[in-house]
Amino acid sequence: MSSKHTYAEWRARAAALSIEGRAFIDGGYVDAVSGKTFDCINPANGAVLARIAECDAEDAEYAVAAARHAFEAGVWSRMAPRERKTVLIRFAQLIEDHTEELSLLESLDAGKPIGDTTRIDIPAAVRCVRFNGEAVDKLYDEVAPTPDDALGLVTREPVGVVAAIVPWNFPILMASWKFAPALAAGNSVILKPSEKAPLTAIRIARLAQQAGIPNGVFNVLPGFGGTVGKALALHMDVDCVAFTGSTAVGKQIMQYAGQSNLKRAWMECGGKTPNIVFADCPDLDAAARAAAFGIFYNQGEMCTAGSRLLVAASIKDAFLEKVIAAGEAMQPGDPLDPATRMGAIVDDIQLDRVMGYIEAGRAGGATLRLGGERVMNETGGYFIAPTIFDNVTNDMKIAREEIFGPVLSTIAFTDEAEAIRIANDSPYGLAAAVWTSNLSRGHRVARRLRAGSVWVNCFDEGDMTVPFGGYKQSGNGRDKSLHAIDKYVELKATWIDLSR
Numbered sequence: 210m211s212s213k214h215t216y217a218e219w220r221a222r223a224a225a226l227s228i229e230g231r232a233f234i235d236g237g238y239v240d241a242v243s244g245k246t247f248d249c250i251n252p253a254n255g256a257v258l259a260r261i262a263e264c265d266a267e268d269a270e271y272a273v274a275a276a277r278h279a280f281e282a283g284v285w286s287r288m289a290p291r292e293r294k295t296v297l298i299r300f301a302q303l304i305e306d307h308t309e310e311l312s313l314l315e316s317l318d319a320g321k322p323i324g325d326t327t328r329i330d331i332p333a334a335v336r337c338v339r340f341n342g343e344a345v346d347k348l349y350d351e352v353a354p355t356p357d358d359a360l361g362l363v364t365r366e367p368v369g370v371v372a373a374i375v376p377w378n379f380p381i382l383m384a385s386w387k388f389a390p391a392l393a394a395g396n397s398v399i400l401k402p403s404e405k406a407p408l409t410a411i412r413i414a415r416l417a418q419q420a421g422i423p424n425g426v427f428n429v430l431p432g433f434g435g436t437v438g439k440a441l442a443l444h445m446d447v448d449c450v451a452f453t454g455s456t457a458v459g460k461q462i463m464q465y466a467g468q469s470n471l472k473r474a475w476m477e478c479g480g481k482t483p484n485i486v487f488a489d490c491p492d493l494d495a496a497a498r499a500a501a502f503g504i505f506y507n508q509g510e511m512c513t514a515g516s517r518l519l520v521a522a523s524i525k526d527a528f529l530e531k532v533i534a535a536g537e538a539m540q541p542g543d544p545l546d547p548a549t550r551m552g553a554i555v556d557d558i559q560l561d562r563v564m565g566y567i568e569a570g571r572a573g574g575a576t577l578r579l580g581g582e583r584v585m586n587e588t589g590g591y592f593i594a595p596t597i598f599d600n601v602t603n604d605m606k607i608a609r610e611e612i613f614g615p616v617l618s619t620i621a622f623t624d625e626a627e628a629i630r631i632a633n634d635s636p637y638g639l640a641a642a643v644w645t646s647n648l649s650r651g652h653r654v655a656r657r658l659r660a661g662s663v664w665v666n667c668f669d670e671g672d673m674t675v676p677f678g679g680y681k682q683s684g685n686g687r688d689k690s691l692h693a694i695d696k697y698v699e700l701k702a703t704w705i706d707l708s709r
């Protein structure tokens with residue numbers, strides 16, 4: 210199996226890859242109408258991996274027309290649910306069969322460790338597509354409790370053409386959280402991957418077609434957000450835009466929806482997760498490992514990154530030593546080396562951003578306890594050492610803004626009320642974690658935390674059966690679970706008069 214490959218074998222396989230960079234519209238790979246391309250860079254060495262079609266508004270027109278045509282034709286939208294199920298399960302299987310190739314593309318494109326892409330990203334995307342496929346013919350509609358002389362039917366119908374605009378940190382997984390429930394519900398989808406990591410989205414378009422998804426139902430438009438992304442979000446014939454990305458861009462997309470056709474706009478945005486460790490934590494070693502993993506996994510490029518470590522003052526110093534030891538063990542390495550636990554930052558822009566926050570932490574008076582520098586410069590890639598600050602206060606820039614890199618801020622608290630106050634004092638509300646042996650406290654604090662996910666005595670757990678999404682400026686709507694399908698359907702009420 211693929212995870213058994215050595216470093217040398219992965220490099221040889223990477224060198225032998227043939228990479229597709231064109232858009233996928235109406236069942237075929239095509240260049241952008243303008244003929245323009247942009248370079249796709251490997252963040253582990255700065256080398257050009259492929260030239261990618263730079264789609265723009267004109268390409269969006271073609272894709273929307275194809276998606277609308279397929280939707281109206283009913284080739285997918287009116288296909289029997291059990292047949293849609295069969296196709297989606299076949300699509301999941303094809304993704305699984307291509308785990309090795311897709312893992313390589315994801316690692317090369319986004320700098321993610323190959324051990325993670327093979328074991329986490331691709332299998333999770335497979336589970337997502339399979340879950341939604343399996344659900345299709347098990348969802349029943351409703352008959353309303355009307356008076357006896359009427360029949361009220363409450364039915365779900367696909368919303369139409371869905372644009373899915375996604376980020377680069379989990380390229381195939383974030384895409385699957387959108388396109389799988391949207392397709393399951395019978396919609397036509399236009400996927401706009403991030404310009405920083407478009408390769409797996411482009412590749413799976415062909416797999417979708419091979420699985421039997423009709424032409425025009427699944428399209429992929431690579432390109433920049435301000436051009437093709439904006440064109441989709443403003444388009445009068447797109448019925449829904451499902452977005453994962455930064456809060457700033459999410460706000461813009463909601464404006465585009467308002468400026469155009471009031472399309473349904475679902476936002477999954479940034480986070481500043483508080484990870485709260487009480488003095489009665491049941492296992493400080495496990496909590497310390499989880500705290501390090503929670504901020505350094507995926508190079509800290511996580512919407513749920515546990516970037517604010519809130520620790521009871523009575524144990525803070527001893528606990529922080531354990532977190533530092535766990536963090537030290539996560540030094541970055543080549544993403545293609547199976548031993549690597551932390552890979553490359555996605556590009557030079559993100560690297561500069563994260564380094565700017567580290568500088569702000571120092572200048573703001575926080576105490577640097579680990580890392581704080583760019584490393585592995587000789588590779589030509591973008592690597593940052595795991596970085597830990599102590600003596601952070603919640604009003605500092607590094608505690609308020611999403612850094613999206615391997616930078617941890619440690620904040621001390623004195624009692625439960627203060628921990629909750631600090632945790633909730635953030636514009637974000639994506640996730641939170643609580644470590645305590647006290648059952649009542651665990652539940653009590655979980656209830657008080659204004660976050661879409663709360664983990665008790667663990668960090669970043671969940672699976673396809675539980676919804677995922679944010680409170681406050683972390684977004685609206687939910688990905689995953691059966692609730693995700695609600696975003697891609699209209700509820701129709703049909704009232705039938707039975708009196709005559």
Ligand code: NAD
Binds near residue numbers: 403477
């Ligand atoms: P981003 O907001 O810069 O870009 C996300 C997507 O939006 C990209 O495809 C981009 O091209 C596109 N885009 C940019 N400007 C646009 C515009 N004006 N109109 C339309 N589309 C536009 O985010 P990013 O840097 O790719 O990703 C990091 C962000 O994603 C972080 O804030 C992270 O927290 C968030 N994220 C959230 C979740 C979640 O589920 N809540 C999951 C993963 C990542």
